[in-house]
Amino acid sequence: MNEIEDALRDAMHAHDTLAPTTADFRFRMPTRRRGSPWLAAVAAAGCVLVVATVALVVSHRGGHSPGPAAQRPAPSTAEQLPGPAAAARYPGPPVTPIRSCPAGMPARRYWIPQPPKGIDVAKGLAPLETPAHAIVCAYLHGNHGKLTGTRTLSGDLSTIPAGLAWLPPAFPDRQPCAAYATISDADYYLMALSYRHGTMWLAIPGQHCDGASNGEFVTHNLMGQADSAYRTGRWSSPGPPLIMGGCPQTAGRLGQQDRFVPEHPVSLQLCRLGSHSRTVTATEGDLARLTADLNRLPTTPGGRDVFQCGHGGGPPSASYVLTFGYRVGPPVQVRIDEGCRPEIDNGNLQANDASSVLPLVHQLLGP
């Protein structure tokens, strides 16, 4: 037997005593369904262990500033509203706003009390228009689904479409779970949005691995915003983007599920991730070229279960974040992890080969 192998085994087993055990491991069950007795005990003692990546990013979305390529004529209405305009297309007589919450709710994933009225909810989470009335219903602490309280939102309700209408579809089962110390998996929020010609409900589970849904369209988890709205009575405005690895991180844009870069970007910032991060702004010509090159690539739905770099593993040789800005709504981000598979990802789509775009990225960002 090889000496180094013996020494290695010896070292690893010697450190077994330092490993945590099930006696002190507090597992947090990702469900709010009926619990077995052991589950109730463990869940009660459990604490939040998972980073609030998705919800935190969502709460900081928007706020991008267009680069020099933004000096274009104002786009048409159709250009401004590429996705969310799909909603609220059935004007009829004015409807009565929803002002009260159901007294109870069943333990069903993404349950909403009524289907939408007068609103097409298949292509986006909410219409890109300001609701006339909005309430948040809270069902907290797994209180057998009984209503804890109702909060009517006040103040500037235009933050609601700005925060909800542009959210891209998400695959909650394939993305990092969000978690907040103050929210348990047994919590559940409903949000009722009333417009002049329609009403709709949003299901916002506290279950930290679920997304939010209007009954048909599922997007990122919104429990942080729902919890805040219930406590404060206001829907918070999108904040500035998070900066991670020297580059901005945003939540994405509706339409990125169809192509890497949805139509009509007006600016492009390229950022190299890492300790020597660097950001440059592309010219209009480079923006058009990179947009076209990216959108020509064959794609598969995102959610990278397997991520492999090179032949022997390790980190990507370099990572880049391309942020495409729009005149209206949040930017789209395309990430390139050089030498990895997949090599390109925008959160909803991915592609394996970035060789057609990397030369220009290298040229723009320099050595």
Added chain:
Amino acid sequence: MNADEAIADLLGNAGDRLLRLAFQLCHRRSDAEDLVQQALEQVCRRCRERRVDADDAEAYARRAVVNEYLRRRRLRSASELISDVVPDTTSAAPDVALAERDAMWRSLGALPARQRAAVVLRYYEELPDRDIATLLGCRESTVRSLVARGLSTLRASVAEPARPREGTS
């Protein structure tokens, strides 16, 4: 068997094994618990969707632990400087054997993520290369290469341990 029961069984039968594997990979108790938490959540979801049997739950969870470890290392790597210097020890070992064991452990912790995973799966989990290849999503030859490079680094590190830095306690 529903998801709750599957998780309860898994924790009872294999919870300690999974936690030890996670600890061998990340060398930190809190990180190990995080890895297992994530892995069990994935098992839970797959059980609900009936995409994994209770009998396969442990194998699935082990794979999830390894994948989650590699995924986190990848995310961290974007903002981390990679160094081949073994971290300094914080306390003197009382005897030579203990010191060597400690040095080996610290050297293992300094290996690149996939090399470390391959080494742990072969020498701690005692898995055959074919199973390791399946877990890591690569070929058996890649596993052999990862292990060989890992052992080579370990051998060199243990033979020439890093000198204590000035000013450290």
